[in-house]
Amino acid sequence: MRVNMKRALATGAFIAGSALLLAGCAGGGADSTDGGGGESESDATLTVWVDQNRADALEGTISDFEEENGVTVDLVVKQNEKIRDDFTAQVPTGKGPDVTIGAHDWLGSFVQDGLVAPIELGDSASAFQEVAISAFTYDGKVYGLPYATENVALMRNVDLVSEAPATFDDMIAAGTAAGTKYPFVVGLDPANADPYHLYGFQTSFGNSVFAQNADGSYDGSQLTVGDEAGQAFAAWLGQQGAAGAINLNLTQDLAKEAFNAGESPFILTGPWNTTDAEAKGINIAIDPIPTAGGETASPFVGVQGFYVNAKSENALLANQFLVNYIGTEEVQYALYEAGNRPPALTSAYEKAAEDPIIKGFGDVGATGFPMPSIPEMGSVWEFWGVAEAAIIGGADPAATWTKMAEDIQAKIDG
Numbered sequence: 001m002r003v004n005m006k007r008a009l010a011t012g013a014f015i016a017g018s019a020l021l022l023a024g025c026a027g028g029g030a031d032s033t034d035g036g037g038g039e040s041e042s043d044a045t046l047t048v049w050v051d052q053n054r055a056d057a058l059e060g061t062i063s064d065f066e067e068e069n070g071v072t073v074d075l076v077v078k079q080n081e082k083i084r085d086d087f088t089a090q091v092p093t094g095k096g097p098d099v100t101i102g103a104h105d106w107l108g109s110f111v112q113d114g115l116v117a118p119i120e121l122g123d124s125a126s127a128f129q130e131v132a133i134s135a136f137t138y139d140g141k142v143y144g145l146p147y148a149t150e151n152v153a154l155m156r157n158v159d160l161v162s163e164a165p166a167t168f169d170d171m172i173a174a175g176t177a178a179g180t181k182y183p184f185v186v187g188l189d190p191a192n193a194d195p196y197h198l199y200g201f202q203t204s205f206g207n208s209v210f211a212q213n214a215d216g217s218y219d220g221s222q223l224t225v226g227d228e229a230g231q232a233f234a235a236w237l238g239q240q241g242a243a244g245a246i247n248l249n250l251t252q253d254l255a256k257e258a259f260n261a262g263e264s265p266f267i268l269t270g271p272w273n274t275t276d277a278e279a280k281g282i283n284i285a286i287d288p289i290p291t292a293g294g295e296t297a298s299p300f301v302g303v304q305g306f307y308v309n310a311k312s313e314n315a316l317l318a319n320q321f322l323v324n325y326i327g328t329e330e331v332q333y334a335l336y337e338a339g340n341r342p343p344a345l346t347s348a349y350e351k352a353a354e355d356p357i358i359k360g361f362g363d364v365g366a367t368g369f370p371m372p373s374i375p376e377m378g379s380v381w382e383f384w385g386v387a388e389a390a391i392i393g394g395a396d397p398a399a400t401w402t403k404m405a406e407d408i409q410a411k412i413d414g
Contacts, residue, residue, distance in 0.1 A: 044314050045072045046321055048306075049087070049100040051080050057338035058331070065325045071317060091115045091309055098312040099321060104135035104144060104303040107373040111138050116307045118143055119319050124327055132344035134216030135303035135370035144305035145322035146344035147335045151301045152197055152270045153364040154287040155277065160265035164287035168201065171290045172245055175265050182264040184245060187252030192385030193392060196371075197268055198237075198246075199300050203369070205233040205293030209380060210372055220376035223412065225384070226405025229293075234391055234401035236292055241392030248392050271341060271361050286360020288367070301368040303344065379411040 050058065055075045062073050076097060078086065084106055090096035092115070102110075110116045118141040125133055128146060136144035154171070156164065160178045165171035175183025188194045195202075207229035211222035224230070240246040250258065259267040260280045267273070268289065277284050289297035306326055308318045325331060332348035342362035343349045353359035371377075387404035391397050 043070070044317055045074055046099065046314055046317055047074045047076060047097040048321070049076050049078045049083055049097040051083070051101065052077050053338045054101055054335060057334040061331060061334065062325075065321060069317070069320065073321070087307075087309075088113065088115060091311055094311055096309050096311075098309050098314045098318045099306050100309070102144070102305065102307050104146070104305060105371045105373040105377075106307075107136060107138055107143055108375045108377065110307065111143060112375055115310055116143050117310045117312070117315055119145060119308055119322055121145075121323060121327075124323055127327070127346055128344050129346055129349065129366060130216070131301050131365060131368060131370055132303045132305075135301065135373070136305055137215050137217050138373070139217070140215060144303075144307050145326050146303045146305040147326060147332055148304040148339055148341040149301055149344055149362065149365045150270060150304070150341050151299045151361060151365040151368050152200065152268055152289070153299070153361050154289050155259070155267050155269050155273065156285045156287050157259070157262065157265045158283040158285050160262070164285070165266075165290045168240075168245075168290045168292040171266055178265045180262065180264050182247075182250075182258055184266040184268075185250055185255040185258050185264045186246065186268040187250060187255035188246070188248050188392070189251065189385065189389070190248045191389055193248070193388035194252075195381070195384045195388060196300055198388065200268075200289035200297035200368075201236075201292040202230070202233045203299075204289075204291040204295050204297040205229045205236070206295050207233050208369070209384075210374070210376065212369070216370065218372045218374045218377075220374040220412070223376075223405065223409050225380070225408065226402060230405070231398060231401055232293060234387075234397040237388060238391045238394075238397040241394065246392055248389060271357070274357055284357070286357055286364070288364050296367055299364065299368045300371045301365045302371055304339075304341070305344070376412050380408050383407045383411075 055077045058075060062075065066073055083100060083102060087096055087100050121142055125142065129149065132146035132149055133142060136142050136146055160180065161174045165174055172183045186197050207225065207227065209225045210218040210220060211224050213219055237246065255267055256269070256273055256276070258264050260277055260282065274284060289299060291297045306322055308315060308322070312318055327345065329345060329347045332343040332345040333351055336343045336348060336352045342358055342365060343352055349362055353362055383404045387400050390400050
């Protein structure tokens with residue numbers, strides 16, 4: 001597979017913006033054995049941190065970029081669990097890579113700590129799924145080149161229920177009619193529930209954690225989780241807990257086992273559980289999350305991408321690498337094949353969506369919201385999940401939800 005790297009930079013504004021980016025980031029330079037070099041562009045070494053799967057996907061085509069730009073790209077394989085901490089530790093010292101792979105929800109702390117530089121996409125931004133660009137947008141600037149999206153959706157055993165349910169009540173009725181042990185399963189932690197998995201139901205009541213700006217980014221000064229719509233969700237959650245439709249006794253593993261054993265026609269889950277279900281011989285379909293509150297059930301979307309080191313001396317080249325290499329259909333599709341997640345680039349997604357499982361998750365993700373990456377989100381999780389678990393377990397929904405919102409706001413203010 002060959003990648004055409006002769007595509008011109010998008011516009012004159014791209015060139016000007018990238019030149020400014022280079023001037024603004026030329027200060028420290030990355031110089032560790034794990035990091036980027038400071039050579040001139042004609043003999044530069046561009047150091048890129050990736051995990052093993054992404055390295056395998058890129059190695060077959062990386063020579064195209066090297067040959068056509070007269071540079072060397074050093075793909076440094078890092079363990080996923082170490083990338084964020086190592087990047088955070090090395091960049092302030094002038095070390096680290098020129099480019100690193102990473103999740104979009106690292107963005108808030110990365111920007112706050114001055115670790116990453118904005119990238120200039122030019123007209124290329126419109127070629128990506130809107131949710132993917134929004135995920136890497138902070139204060140009106142794009143800080144990452146997205147390559148994949150990930151979210152939960154409703155997985156259905158087609159042999160038990162033939163049609164997708166439109167509402168939560170429809171789903172429970174269909175699951176009950178199927179005669180299985182559980183009408184519906186979702187894995188929860190007994191003490192912390194799972195706000196991530198349950199968020200689609202919450203948004204179907206019109207509730208969000210924070211208000212969103214026009215560009216899709218979040219406003220950390222406007223906590224909205226405790227508003228009237230949030231109270232409506234909390235009341236509904238208490239009802240489902242009392243009825244047993246949402247069950248704290250089913251952990252992630254137990255919910256997965258129940259679905260794979262044919263004990264439920266529905267599970268709320270992500271693409272990470274499809275392979276095992278199919279291996280068990282289950283005929284699966286991926287459906288939209290059924291609405292509980294009447295509005296679209298929009299889950300959180302996680303986006304994977306690549307960041308540019310704010311202290312890289314190869315910032316212009318790094319920007320070219322992202323836009324003109326990582327941003328191509330060939331490479332985005334190769335990354336999809338390595339990770340089995342919907343591509344962020346629309347044309348690559350349309351190709352991958354020939355697989356109905358990928359299309360199912362991708363279509364649901366297109367209606368979703370990026371997981372908030374703002375620093376204030378760090379004050380939310382400890383109170384949110386505990387409140388949900390308490391409500392499912394029988395605590396007063398209104399009082400518990402109000403106290404949760406107050407605790408979150410107090411921690412943000414503090």
